[in-house]
Amino acid sequence: xxxxxxxxxxxxxxxxxxxxxxxxxxxxxxxxxxxxxxxxxxxxxxxxxxxxxxxxxxxxxxxxxxxxxxxxxxxxxxxxxxxxxxxxxxxxxxxxxxxxxxxxxxxxxxxxxxxxxxxxxxxxxxxxxxxxxxxxxxxxxxxxxxxxxxxxxxxxxxxxxxxxxxxxxxxxxxxxxxxxxxxxxxxxxxxxxxxxxxxxxxxxxxxxxxxxxxxxxxxxxxxxxxxxxxxxxxxxxxxxxxxxxxxxxxxxxxxxxxxxxxxxxxxxxxxxxxxxxxxxxxxxxxxxxxxxxxxxxxxxxxxxxxxxxxxxxxxxxxxxxxxxxxxxxxxxxxxxxxxxxxxxxxxxxxxxxxxxxxxxxxxxxxxxxxxxxxxxxxxxxxxxxxxxxxxxxxxxxxxxxxxxxxxxxxxxxxxxxxxxxxxxxxxxx
Amino acid sequence: xxxxxxxxxxxxxxxxxxxxxxxxxxxxxxxxxxxxxxxxxxxxxxxxxxxxxxxxxxxxxxxxxxxxxxxxxxxxxxxxxxxxxxxxxxxxxxxxxxxxxxxxxxxxxxxxxxxxxxxxxxxxxxxxxxxxxxxxxxxxxxxxxxxxxxxxxxxxxxxxxxxxxxxxxxxxxxxxxxxxxxxxxxxxxxxx
Amino acid sequence: xxxxxxxxxxxxxxxxxxxxxxxxxxxxxxxxxxxxxxxxxxxxxxxxxxxxxxxxxxxxxxxxxxxxxxxxxxxxxxxxxxxxxxxxxxxxxxxxxxxxxxxxxxxxxxxxxxxxxxxxxxxxxxxxxxxxxxxxxxxxxxxxxxxxxxxxxxxxxxxxxxxxxxxxxxxxxxxxxxxxxxxxxxxxxxxxxxxxxxxxxxxxxxxxxxxxxxxxxxxxxxxxxxxxxxxxxxxxxxxxxxxxxxxxxxxxxxxxxxxxxxxxxxxxxxxxxxxxxxxxxxxxxxxxxxxxxxxxxxxxxxxxxxxxxxxxxxxxxx
Ligand code: NA
Ligand code: NA
Numbered sequence: 001x002x003x004x005x006x007x008x009x010x011x012x013x014x015x016x017x018x019x020x021x022x023x024x025x026x027x028x029x030x031x032x033x034x035x036x037x038x039x040x041x042x043x044x045x046x047x048x049x050x051x052x053x054x055x056x057x058x059x060x061x062x063x064x065x066x067x068x069x070x071x072x073x074x075x076x077x078x079x080x081x082x083x084x085x086x087x088x089x090x091x092x093x094x095x096x097x098x099x100x101x102x103x104x105x106x107x108x109x110x111x112x113x114x115x116x117x118x119x120x121x122x123x124x125x126x127x128x129x130x131x132x133x134x135x136x137x138x139x140x141x142x143x144x145x146x147x148x149x150x151x152x153x154x155x156x157x158x159x160x161x162x163x164x165x166x167x168x169x170x171x172x173x174x175x176x177x178x179x180x181x182x183x184x185x186x187x188x189x190x191x192x193x194x195x196x197x198x199x200x201x202x203x204x205x206x207x208x209x210x211x212x213x214x215x216x217x218x219x220x221x222x223x224x225x226x227x228x229x230x231x232x233x234x235x236x237x238x239x240x241x242x243x244x245x246x247x248x249x250x251x252x253x254x255x256x257x258x259x260x261x262x263x264x265x266x267x268x269x270x271x272x273x274x275x276x277x278x279x280x281x282x283x284x285x286x287x288x289x290x291x292x293x294x295x296x297x298x299x300x301x302x303x304x305x306x307x308x309x310x311x312x313x314x315x316x317x318x319x320x321x322x323x324x325x326x327x328x329x330x331x332x333x334x335x336x337x338x339x340x341x342x343x344x345x346x347x348x349x350x351x352x353x354x355x356x357x358x359x360x361x362x363x364x365x366x367x368x369x370x371x372x373x374x375x376x377x378x379x380x381x382x383x384x385x386x387x388x389x390x391x392x393x394x395x396x397x398x399x400x401x402x403x404x405x406x407x408x409x410x411x412x413x414x415x416x417x418x419x420x421x422x423x424x425x426x427x428x429x
Numbered sequence: 430x431x432x433x434x435x436x437x438x439x440x441x442x443x444x445x446x447x448x449x450x451x452x453x454x455x456x457x458x459x460x461x462x463x464x465x466x467x468x469x470x471x472x473x474x475x476x477x478x479x480x481x482x483x484x485x486x487x488x489x490x491x492x493x494x495x496x497x498x499x500x501x502x503x504x505x506x507x508x509x510x511x512x513x514x515x516x517x518x519x520x521x522x523x524x525x526x527x528x529x530x531x532x533x534x535x536x537x538x539x540x541x542x543x544x545x546x547x548x549x550x551x552x553x554x555x556x557x558x559x560x561x562x563x564x565x566x567x568x569x570x571x572x573x574x575x576x577x578x579x580x581x582x583x584x585x586x587x588x589x590x591x592x593x594x595x596x597x598x599x600x601x602x603x604x605x606x607x608x609x610x611x612x613x614x615x616x617x618x619x620x621x
Numbered sequence: 622x623x624x625x626x627x628x629x630x631x632x633x634x635x636x637x638x639x640x641x642x643x644x645x646x647x648x649x650x651x652x653x654x655x656x657x658x659x660x661x662x663x664x665x666x667x668x669x670x671x672x673x674x675x676x677x678x679x680x681x682x683x684x685x686x687x688x689x690x691x692x693x694x695x696x697x698x699x700x701x702x703x704x705x706x707x708x709x710x711x712x713x714x715x716x717x718x719x720x721x722x723x724x725x726x727x728x729x730x731x732x733x734x735x736x737x738x739x740x741x742x743x744x745x746x747x748x749x750x751x752x753x754x755x756x757x758x759x760x761x762x763x764x765x766x767x768x769x770x771x772x773x774x775x776x777x778x779x780x781x782x783x784x785x786x787x788x789x790x791x792x793x794x795x796x797x798x799x800x801x802x803x804x805x806x807x808x809x810x811x812x813x814x815x816x817x818x819x820x821x822x823x824x825x826x827x828x829x830x831x832x833x834x835x836x837x838x839x840x841x842x843x844x845x846x847x848x849x850x851x852x853x854x855x856x857x858x859x860x861x862x863x864x865x866x867x868x869x870x871x872x873x874x875x876x877x878x879x880x881x882x883x884x885x886x887x888x889x890x891x892x893x894x895x896x897x898x899x900x901x902x903x904x905x906x907x908x909x910x911x912x913x914x915x916x917x918x919x920x921x922x923x924x925x926x927x928x929x930x931x932x933x934x935x936x937x938x939x
Contacts, residue, residue, distance in 0.1 A: 016508035016519050018501045021526035024533065036630050036664045037671075041684040044541030045677035047534060048564060051485035054477060054792055057459075060452045060487070160794065168798040236803030238463050239795045245459040252453075270449020271442060274491030275500045281488045282501055286530070291672045331504070375506045470767055471787035478790060544680075553676060553699035555778035555788065557924045560699070 001034055001299060013332075023286035023340075027293050034297040043289055050288045051281070055161050058244040059154050060277040062109030065225070065244075065251045067269035069107065070117045072255035077218030078103060079121045084212045090200055091193040093129050094139050095186050097122050101143030102182040103219070105150035106226040107247065109157070111371050112276075115144025115379045119386040130202035133390060135192060138372075138398020141379040142185060142405075145368035150178035151230050152244060155338060155367055158284075159360050162342040167240040168233050170360045172424040177361050177413060184405045192401065221254050234427060280335055287339040294343075307348045314352040315414065321345060322366060322410060326403075329370025334378065338367060361420040362410055369406050372399040437580055438497060444573060445494035448487035455480045475556055482563035489538070489570025492531070493577040499601035501527060517589060517597060524585045524601070528578030535575035538568035624660035625850045629653075630687040632678065634837055636667025639813070639875060640748070640868055645691065648864050656860055661853065668692065676700065682842050683739050691839040693748070695774045702775075702925035703733055706932050707745070708836035709921055710780035711913030714906055716873050719747060719834050722936070729932050734840060741846040743858065744865035748835030749811035749876040751777070754824035754883075754896075757806050762830065762905040762912075771796050771808035775924060776917050777832055781809075783916025784908070793818075800824050811835055812879025813890075821894035827883045830901040830909065839865065 008029060012022040031039045069075045082103065083096040101118050108114050119140045126136045148155040151171035160167035193200040229247035232238040238246060255261045310317060328337055342363075349359045371379040374396045383395050413419055458476035466472050495501055508519050544550075546561030581601055588597035633645045649665035668678060668690075675696030682690045694704040707726035713719035723745045734740040759765065766785035772778045778788035789805050799805045800823030808820065809832055815824075839861055846854065878889065886893030901909075922930050 013504050014507050015522070016503050016505045017523050017526045018503045020501060021530040024530055025526070037686050042677065042681050042686045044537040045680065046672065047537055048485065048541055049674045049677065051488055051567065052481035054481050057455055057480055057484045061456060064452060164794055166794065166798045234802060237467055239791060239799055239804055242459050242463045245456040246463060248456045249460050267446050270446045271494065273452065274445040274448045274487065275495050275498050278488055278491040278495040279500050279502055282492065288672050295670045296666055376504060466769060466787070466789070470769060472789065548700070551699045551924070553696065553774055554790065555775040555920065557699070557775060
């Protein structure tokens with residue numbers, strides 16, 4: 001049964017059928033040949049149940065917020081402010097990219113949105129600054145991935161829903177590793193710039209202190225949004241989904257106050273938001289049907305038992321899981337990957353004695369890798385499409401070193417799990 | 430034919446915008462309830478329940494537009510490396526599969542909405558809201574998704590049969606180039 | 622004598638509870654085969670593993686997705702408000718009262734299921750008492766006034782609203798954190814469920830008066846049931862009845878253990894949570910009765926109409 005499933009699933013995906021349709025086709029085939037409970041009579045209710053999940057309402061709210069921040073110029077203001085302060089470091093603008101990605105991540109739940117926003121603001125300055133395209137573009141693609149590790153995070157919400165882990169706790173668990181990973185990215189850039197000065201970019205005039213302080217107000221809107229979207233949860237004001245709604249309304253007001261809130265902007269944002277949300281939700285809905293059949297045929301149990309029978313230390317199994325995700329992540333779109341595998345991998349992780357909260361953070365980093373590994377890496381695509389010229393190879397090449405930083409981060413978290421688990425424990429009421 | 434295309438595009442874009450507007454409505458409702466819960470100690474809008482209905486409807490409303498934009502995820506790295514006729518054949522299969530999926534979802538949702546309406550099913554909360562209402566609007570979105578899927582498939586087949594391969598390749602690309610162009614234009618604008 | 626070979630598909634209640642792990646799952650996966658001398662085989666899955674939320678379950682039995690299902694009656698009150706009839710909030714103050722109500726309600730519900738839904742009712746079960754967990758001091762029932770309380774189901778909401786509290790809707794997974802951070806003041810769930818979901822990390826007080834009992838039912842598709850050999854019907858009726866009796870006993874026992882775990886112990890499933898356990902007074906019981914009669918019952922009859930007023934009349938007459 002497992003070979004049939006794998007062959008069918010990957011075969012149909014490889015010939016380019018829409019992933020949502022593939023999941024349903026596999027569902028119907030498994031159902032027809034192996035299943036005990038017929039899935040079709042139950043499907044309408046399952047579609048409705050999956051469509052009415054309050055937690056997932058945060059997905060479009062985050063995307064809309066990102067749209068507003070980009071189009072209101074708030075993202076650009078933040079970028080300039082950070083640039084004035086970090087230009088001293090060798091690699092200048094490259095550190096600005098990482099720093100502003102990290103800060104923007106604190107207001108955005110999506111990696112793709114983060115990469116698109118920072119890319120739109122930064123790429124025009126690549127040529128002017130004399131930077132080598134690969135490292136510059138790679139920094140944007142990699143920096144953007146922080147969007148799902150630093151709270152808020154769409155993927156953490158989905159993981160929380162699927163693995164039954166508190167979303168608020170996941171947010172706290174991701175904060176320190178997210179900042180550390182940003183630091184690792186910056187160290188990596190620094191290293192490359194020292195060993196390979198051509199990547200460094202032209203030396204620019206140092207900004208005066210006056211110039212530095214003048215731009216500081218640009219950091220206010222993102223900080224305010226972070227407090228609303230993450231702080232409100234820990235102040236006991238709102239649940240994670242409610243916090244996303246508060247953040248969106250605040251972004252709407254800020255955009256209006258800057259005089260940028262036009263009908264055309266709003267409509268464009270609506271269309272793009274619905275496009276991304278529906279892309280996500282079609283797969284979520286289809287995956288729900290597949291899950292029903294996979295459980296009813298006993299497939300999930302089979303996979304769990306197979307892994308459970310392996311006689312190896314937990315850390316070896318964990319390493320194997322990381323390698324599997326690294327490989328799968330090259331070829332699969334991250335959301336499908338997450339939704340299809342969470343119900344299988346989390347019970348395994350718990351069975352070998354790891355904390356599902358801690359693993360949520362590891363999972364996010366593995367998803368981040370998938371976002372920048374070729375050939376299928378959403379962040380690579382986004383950066384290339386914002387750039388609109390040149391070879392796709394540049395982006396791919398520049399992103400590869402950052403995969404190493406992510407693997408290092410996974411190793412660090414495995415050695416020191418408290419980096420993820422300390423904050424959620426500390427913040428306990 | 431052109432007239433039908435335009436109509437479908439307009440209707441789909443309109444429904445996507447309606448979907449977006451519903452998200453704003455959710456944000457307002459949820460925020461009002463957060464404020465009143467913290468200040469007055471009670472919620473007044475039942476936003477939790479209504480949000481889930483609006484969310485379901487906004488999703489089904491956006492499906493058709495997403496299909497027209499070619500944004501429903503497919504992995505075409507391998508496909509683009511194949512000889513053109515084979516690739517176009519697989520493109521057709523892809524449209525067909527999406528259409529079939531859309532028809533299935535439309536059928537399932539209409540059936541559920543009908544059953545809920547005729548049996549008078551309500552939510553199990555204190556609101557006891559009739560489920561047939563939101564489910565019918567939700568099913569309408571999937572019905573439009575199904576029509577769009579069928580139209581795309583038929584158009585693709587027609588282009589292929591008439592030997593207009595390039596036209597076939599351009600199907601389901603609505604809004605895509607436009608968006609990249611916008612992003613780049615905006616970037617240029619900032620540069621100055 | 623040997624029974625004719627029969628294969629059954631069964632979907633069970635929430636798989637994470639001891640009721641499912643210790644009784645329900647072993648019963649369907651092995652015990653039913655042993656008891657029937659190998660004639661009856663069942664294929665069993667808990668509903669949550671299938672990704673089901675609950676309210677769709679009995680409809681799926683009607684549609685023939687599975688032959689038998691055990692689900693929570695409260696989940697199905699939106700489809701048929703009569704399901705709440707034996708387990709309305711504030712209706713029973715203890716297990717004995719609740720068991721009496723269930724016994725009286727069985728024939729009424731069985732008839733409704735048979736004629737309206739095409740279902741054969743096999744058994745009614747208790748779950749554990751649903752109690753109020755609070756992060757702020759609650760010394761008696763009247764203290765619910767002004768508190769934000771996470772409820773599930775219409776009758777719990779009516780109960781809290783009558784007491785002057787604000788019923789709040791929230792996904793179960795968010796409750797623990799919301800209690801901890803103070804988004805809500807109180808939340809209602811079972812005694813063991815609240816302990817195993819670590820609600821005590823936010824909550825400090827457990828008010829030990831059952832709001833209701835999380836009643837469950839086991840149903841079969843009526844057409845499928847009627848086509849079974851009478852010997853198999855008798856076998857299943859007897860054994861499912863015995864299983865349900867075990868569930869009643871286990872839940873009565875675990876209910877008190879759950880309270881002990883939430884309080885000072887002893888606790889066999891972990892460390893005692895050391896919350897303050899608040900015992901209801903006579904005045905509380907009177908207020909509970911008042912909230913039921915003036916808040917919960919009218920609300921239910923209003924949602925349900927004649928079907929329920931008839932049912933309630935029959936129920937009261939017994
Ligand atoms: Na984020
Ligand atoms: Na990848």
